[in-house]
């Protein structure tokens with residue numbers, strides 16, 4: 606097992622307070638690694654620190670054997686790390702097609718961009734049907750697809766999803782998880798950050814549980830499912 610992204614004793618926060626402390630985790634190449642935690646546990650803070658959007662107070666972030674701890678966000682992106690952010694941030698006044706093209710802004714070769722567009726449309730035929738529609742007028746579920754499609758347009762080697770199921774109807778949640786599984790089965794390495802424990806553990810291979818800024822459990826998905834404390838806390842059964 607090769608760790609594509611390694612977080613080593615990372616501490617990050619805002620102002621005086623540390624929000625996540627001494628967090629260590631491995632995101633295994635070709636697998637889905639999940640990070641589970643309740644509201645306010647520090648999940649987004651941790652992702653933002655990995656992406657160079659929050660200062661790292663201590664610790665190391667290594668991607669494909671390179672120390673990226675102090676890299677700028679755009680350099681981390683061009684190295685192959687992309688994030689599907691919390692809360693579906695599409696460019697509302699741009700069309701679906703323009704949103705997708707924006708995801709490939711680092712690529713100058715137009716035929717490469719076209720090729721990627723075709724792949725994204727294969728995943729999401731609806732985005733092709735709606736390519737001229739203003740993104741802001743798409744439904745919440747469609748915007749969720751668009752943010753995933755836009756991230757795929759950068760041809761990443763690691764995709765980080767920040768609570769992709771948040772605020773979606775059960776049908777779209779199911780669809781979203783199916784898409785993430787599908788993307789992974791085509792070879793993508795995934796870090797899936799979620800609160801939806803049940804459905805996340807159905808598709809993930811390895812997992813970490815973050816509670817109040819600290820990792821409190823980790824291991825294979827099977828071991829997490831059998832952890833009685835976690836079952837009591839998250840599944841409502843002991």
Ligand SMILES: Nc1ncnc2c1ncn2[C@@H]1O[C@H](COP(=O)(O)OP(=O)(O)OP(=O)(O)O)[C@@H](O)[C@H]1O
Pocket residue numbers: 619620624642643644645646647648649650651691768800
């Ligand atoms: N920009 C900020 N400035 C100050 N404090 C912040 C900032 N962003 C987040 N926090 C605080 O950091 C803590 C962790 O927030 P974070 O957004 O990382 O949690 P989360 O696990 O992503 O939660 P959620 O599931 O609700 O998205 C919270 O107490 C939050 O209030």
Ligand SMILES: [Mg+2]
Pocket residue numbers: 648649650691767768
């Ligand atoms: Mg969050």
